[in-house]
Amino acid sequence: MEAGLRTENRRAALVEAGLEAFGTVGFAKSSIKDICGLAGLTQRYFYESFKKKEDLLSAVYGQVVNGVLETGWANVEKPAKTPAQAVTRTLRTYYQDLLDDPRKARILYFEILGVSGRIDQEYQAATKRLVDLIAHALSRAFPALSAEQLQRTIVPTGLAGAVNLIAANWALDSYATPLEDILLQVQALAQLLDGFLKTSPEGVPA
Amino acid sequence: MEAGLRTENRRAALVEAGLEAFGTVGFAKSSIKDICGLAGLTQRYFYESFKKKEDLLSAVYGQVVNGVLETGWANVEKPAKTPAQAVTRTLRTYYQDLLDDPRKARILYFEILGVSGRIDQEYQAATKRLVDLIAHALSRAFPALSAEQLQRTIVPTGLAGAVNLIAANWALDSYATPLEDILLQVQALAQLLDGFLKTSPEGVPA
DNA sequence: CTATTGTGACATTTTCTCTTGTCAAATGCA
DNA sequence: TGCATTTGACAAGAGAAAATGTCACAATAG
Numbered sequence: 524m525e526a527g528l529r530t531e532n533r534r535a536a537l538v539e540a541g542l543e544a545f546g547t548v549g550f551a552k553s554s555i556k557d558i559c560g561l562a563g564l565t566q567r568y569f570y571e572s573f574k575k576k577e578d579l580l581s582a583v584y585g586q587v588v589n590g591v592l593e594t595g596w597a598n599v600e601k602p603a604k605t606p607a608q609a610v611t612r613t614l615r616t617y618y619q620d621l622l623d624d625p626r627k628a629r630i631l632y633f634e635i636l637g638v639s640g641r642i643d644q645e646y647q648a649a650t651k652r653l654v655d656l657i658a659h660a661l662s663r664a665f666p667a668l669s670a671e672q673l674q675r676t677i678v679p680t681g682l683a684g685a686v687n688l689i690a691a692n693w694a695l696d697s698y699a700t701p702l703e704d705i706l707l708q709v710q711a712l713a714q715l716l717d718g719f720l721k722t723s724p725e726g727v728p729a
Numbered sequence: 730m731e732a733g734l735r736t737e738n739r740r741a742a743l744v745e746a747g748l749e750a751f752g753t754v755g756f757a758k759s760s761i762k763d764i765c766g767l768a769g770l771t772q773r774y775f776y777e778s779f780k781k782k783e784d785l786l787s788a789v790y791g792q793v794v795n796g797v798l799e800t801g802w803a804n805v806e807k808p809a810k811t812p813a814q815a816v817t818r819t820l821r822t823y824y825q826d827l828l829d830d831p832r833k834a835r836i837l838y839f840e841i842l843g844v845s846g847r848i849d850q851e852y853q854a855a856t857k858r859l860v861d862l863i864a865h866a867l868s869r870a871f872p873a874l875s876a877e878q879l880q881r882t883i884v885p886t887g888l889a890g891a892v893n894l895i896a897a898n899w900a901l902d903s904y905a906t907p908l909e910d911i912l913l914q915v916q917a918l919a920q921l922l923d924g925f926l927k928t929s930p931e932g933v934p935a
Numbered sequence: 936c937t938a939t940t941g942t943g944a945c946a947t948t949t950t951c952t953c954t955t956g957t958c959a960a961a962t963g964c965a
Numbered sequence: 966t967g968c969a970t971t972t973g974a975c976a977a978g979a980g981a982a983a984a985t986g987t988c989a990c991a992a993t994a995g
Contacts, residue, residue: 637840650898950983955978
């Protein structure tokens, strides 16, 4: 095997080990040594691919964020019978991702915060991407809402916060509430909004 | 001055120094030595009042949380002419608190997360208190919504997430958007909800 | 086969930070 | 005033983790 390729493999192993360490023990309590142990590598290989622990967190976070947002976008484009169905389905896959791998939830909602200014910026950028996805999902599910109009309001940001806090509380609660219960409530709200928009064609004010 | 009282004063100085350190440099990057320096005390006095840095964070967080929730409750009880006005006024004081002291915002939304299991529990408890406040505010502003009904839904949790993420983004953005712009949008949404509830006396389904 | 490069295990250095201890000066109290 | 307690400044040990270095061995290419 080529050297460059093996370097890549080691890097990938470190990212996977980082996901495990940060997602279970936590960022603060994981040492570089621990992570290398999980990856089955010695410490020097850490410095082969990363300068410091924070850089690994950045790589892990980027991978997780890309994963959930990709499944989100893949879902939002699919046609749906009703707006409520579209909203529910998108949210289901998003939450299902976190349910399948609680380490991702922990990194997305907890470990990423308060580490450094640079990481805060990455968090902010990722939040913005989620807000964009939500704005797009809303404008698709509810054609009465224009995407441009949504972009200028705080509504998608607020909804992103709602989605995130519900997910974070759900994770802190060890996923006690069945996912379907949460989705049923969301579905009811979406149906309400749908009915409301149909009786108020003037839409939502900016 | 009595000894016990001076001990109290030193403790208060440490909490204030903790607010400054955690709220600007951050929890991870603040050493006990730094904090004592800010407080104008030597390290031994840290151990007089706290066992470890985490305990100081807990004290600082508790003070900040109590402060914002108290102003929130004080406001929510006041009578208002319209529901939209009630919502806007409560939110204004809540956000104004954070605008006046950005260190509080940083601690509330960033520094508190991912520190330890114990701190996570305190965060969860504080979130629950905010959710309760919001549920109460909603049931007061919109009598059509019963408090008991609200408690069983994810709506207040979602709204708490919305309030928090909007605040967190706002803080990360160095409060670029004028507070009044945000409040105007919230007011518009509240008016919409008010109008909707008046045409749908059956209320929101559980 | 042999020289070069990559690898793995381990040692070492360095840098922090926590935590406890010492002691003289200051302060409060009888 | 004289005694006891409190205080402030600093020292120093303990421990952990980061970051770098060494070296024998394995793998591979020519």
